[in-house]
Amino acid sequence: MLKLLSSAVLSLLLSLGLMPSASEQTELLAVTTTTVATHNTLYGQATFRPLADVIGWQEVSTAEGHSKLGAMEFYDHFRPGAERLDARNSIAISWRRNKYEKTGDGSRITHGGEAGVTPARFVNWVVLKNLETGAKLAFVNTHYISGAWNGEHPERQERWRTHNAVVREVVAELRGRDLPVVLVGDFNRALSQDIPGMNHLRTAGVDGVPIDQIYVSVGIGTGPAERLEKFGSDHFAYTATVQY
Numbered sequence: 001m002l003k004l005l006s007s008a009v010l011s012l013l014l015s016l017g018l019m020p021s022a023s024e025q026t027e028l029l030a031v032t033t034t035t036v037a038t039h040n041t042l043y044g045q046a047t048f049r050p051l052a053d054v055i056g057w058q059e060v061s062t063a064e065g066h067s068k069l070g071a072m073e074f075y076d077h078f079r080p081g082a083e084r085l086d087a088r089n090s091i092a093i094s095w096r097r098n099k100y101e102k103t104g105d106g107s108r109i110t111h112g113g114e115a116g117v118t119p120a121r122f123v124n125w126v127v128l129k130n131l132e133t134g135a136k137l138a139f140v141n142t143h144y145i146s147g148a149w150n151g152e153h154p155e156r157q158e159r160w161r162t163h164n165a166v167v168r169e170v171v172a173e174l175r176g177r178d179l180p181v182v183l184v185g186d187f188n189r190a191l192s193q194d195i196p197g198m199n200h201l202r203t204a205g206v207d208g209v210p211i212d213q214i215y216v217s218v219g220i221g222t223g224p225a226e227r228l229e230k231f232g233s234d235h236f237a238y239t240a241t242v243q244y
Contacts, residue, residue: 031243032135037228038184038212039237040143041065046233048072054095054128056141056184061090061119074098078126080107087113088122091141091185100128103136108170110163111145117156118145121163123170127179135244138174142167142185149189160189168195175217180244183215186235201225201240212238220244 037052044065048057050072060069066084069077069092076097079089088107095102104127113120125140147153148160167183174181175197183198190209192200198215201223212235214225221242228237 032130032133032137033241033243034130034137034182035239035241036139036182036184036214037237037239038141038186038214039231040186040212040233040235042233042235044068047231049231049237050075050096051228051237052239053099054137054139054182055093056139057092057094058141058143058186059090060092061085061087069094076102078102078105078124080105080124087119088124090119091122091124091143093124093126093139093141095126095128095139099131101131103127103129106170108166110142110166111159118159121145121159123163123167125170125174127174136179137242137244138177138179138181140167140170140174140181140183140185142183144186144188146188149191164193171195171198180217180220180242181215182217182220182242184238185213187211187213199223203227203238210236210238212236214238214240216240216242217244 035052037055040058041060043059044062048068074096075094078093081089107122107124110121123142127136127138129136144163145156145159148156171181171183188211190211192209195215197218199218201214204224204226206227223240225238225240230236
């Protein structure tokens with residue numbers, strides 16, 4: 001009798017819209033977990049490792065680097081430049097093709113290049129749909145101008161700040177679409193940035209802030225990030241896990 005009464009009550013609540021349906025309950029419970037990573041590859045000299053589900057690379061600026069990237073098994077890549085050595089392709093993004101499909105992407109220049117100083121700099125991003133849960137994630141990768149904050153080239157700080165303004169605009173636009181956002185890159189400044197709606201992930205076992213950084217939307221991860229090996233680069237690789 002009690003079992004029948006309980007079933008009747010549940011049916012009534014469902015009919016009144018006071019309880020989610022079985023399919024809606026499943027969706028509510030379907031949390032997507034994604035590993036992310038960032039690695040500056042020293043002009044492609046590093047070994048390209050399957051560091052995470054989604055990876056932001058920097059300094060993939062040589063034919064050698066792009067050949068290594070293309071040889072990675074089980075990954076697809078976002079390289080928006082028309083020519084392989086286009087500067088915007090140096091901040092390529094990779095993702096596991098058996099877990100995600102790309103549903104959107106973009107690339108914005110932050111400032112032009114100058115011979116002997118810097119190549120043109122960009123912000124690249126993709127929107128990835130998890131094939132199992134259907135949840136979408138926006139992943140942003142970038143690489144700021146070097147030397148602006150090491151006391152050697154203060155004249156580069158204006159370019160760095162212009163770059164940072166574009167990063168904030170891109171993140172704001174993606175968050176405005178109600179997408180969870182991950183931002184990675186070589187910031188070339190050992191200081192975490194105040195990016196609205198984003199948390200900087202500290203790195204476990206590392207004092208201070210490395211120049212290679214990971215930021216995540218508030219609510220999808222608290223870290224810490226993990227420092228990995230250099231894998232033949234002059235930079236460590238970093239990884240973290242997010243849930244959304």
